Amino acid sequence: MKILVTGGAGFVGSHVSEYYAKKGDEVIALDNLSRASLLGTDIKSIDYNWNYLKENYDNITLVKEDIRNVNALEEYARDVDAIIHTAAQTAVTSSVVDPRADFEVNALGTFNVIEAARKSKSNPCVVYCSTNKVYGDNANNIKVIETDTRYAFDDGRYRNGLSETFQTDLCEHTPYGASKFTGDVYVQDYSERGEIDAAVFRMSCIYGTRQLGVEDQGWVAWFTIATVLGKPIKIYGDGKQVRDVLYVTDLV
Ligand SMILES: NC(=O)c1ccc[n+]([C@@H]2O[C@H](COP(=O)([O-])OP(=O)(O)OC[C@H]3O[C@@H](n4cnc5c(N)ncnc54)[C@H](O)[C@@H]3O)[C@@H](O)[C@H]2O)c1
Structure with missing residues (x-):
């Protein structure tokens, strides 16, 4: 197969690229290498995954390109079997500071991806x-109980998490939540109307190797990095918040 991975130098995207490359597929890892500047960190971190893929896999073609460039996207999607769309502006904090950039990458960029898929002769999924x-802050309306170390949902219906039918609107979102949701709804719509075959993963917290986490995004990695480097870890709230975590190769 031939696979286009947007955000291919990112954390999830580099693992997706590696997975298909290991199977012997041909991979195009497309990334504008913006993670460092988006999150105000040093440039070396994003180079790391890019160089890792370059040094280890002959069947991965690295393309420095932007998903906002419609023409380029259509060209790279021309003959692929699947597009795994991981590229995004990923931090809630940055989305509040610059909602336009967040919208252009997450909402419009996702629209560009599905349009490229729709126009492609090879009908990529x-x-x-x-x-x-x-789900915005709808989740905050579920009653919780406080134990010594953590909060837990009081309502037994949610003990194993929220279902994908959980309400998504009539609540407060963030610009990041809204722009990602715009992409989510568009992908669903194109799929429902049979324009493309598609799937949407509403991921919680993904963790694993080569996650170059910072305080604003990728907290499992950030806790690890801060601990190893002896940097302080700031606790927001009372530290009893609970998140689901999933290992990146399990996600892939
Ligand atoms: N990591 C998590 O815990 C998590 C949780 C929920 C959802 N997600 C979603 O999963 C996806 C991957 O997340 P990640 O943790 O790998 O993030 P990441 O920041 O490591 O990877 C995203 C990649 O996209 C690239 N990118 C950003 N804007 C681009 C653009 N305009 N054109 C091309 N490339 C661009 C970045 O340079 C980066 O390499 C994102 O869509 C994110 O919203 C991640």
Whole structure:
């Protein structure tokens, strides 16, 4: 197969690229290498995954390109079997500071991806990395109980988490949640109307190797990095918040 991975130098995207490359497929890892500047960190971190893929896999073609460039996207999607769309502006904090950039990458960029898939002669299927943020603060309306170390949902219906039918609107979102949800709904619509074959993953917290986490995004990695480097870890709230975590290769 031939696979186009948007955000291919990112954490999830580099693992997706590696997975298909190991199977012997041909991979195009497309990334504009913006993670460092989006999150205000040093440039070396994003180079790391890019160089890792370059040094280890002959069957991965690295393309420095932007999903906002419609023409380029259509060209790279021309003859692929699948597009795994992981590229995004990923931090809630950055989305509040610059909502336009967030919208242009997450909402319009996702629209560009599905349009490229729709126009492609090879009819690629699309997998979209969405987020649990699409549920906004509706989750905060579920009653919780406080134990010594953590909060837990009081209502037994949610003990194993929220279902994908959980309400997504009539609540407060963030610009990041809204832009990712826009992409989510568009992918669903194109799929429902039979324009493309697609799937949406509403991921919670993904963790694993080569996650170059910072305080604003990728907290499992950030806790690890801060601990190893002796940097302080700031606790927001009372530290009893609970998140689901999933190992990146299990997600892939
Ligand atoms: N990691 C998580 O815990 C998590 C949780 C929920 C959802 N997600 C979603 O999963 C996807 C992957 O997340 P990640 O943790 O790998 O993030 P990441 O920041 O490591 O990877 C995203 C990649 O996209 C690239 N990118 C950003 N804007 C681009 C653009 N305009 N054109 C091309 N490339 C661009 C970045 O340079 C980066 O390499 C994202 O869509 C994110 O919203 C991640």
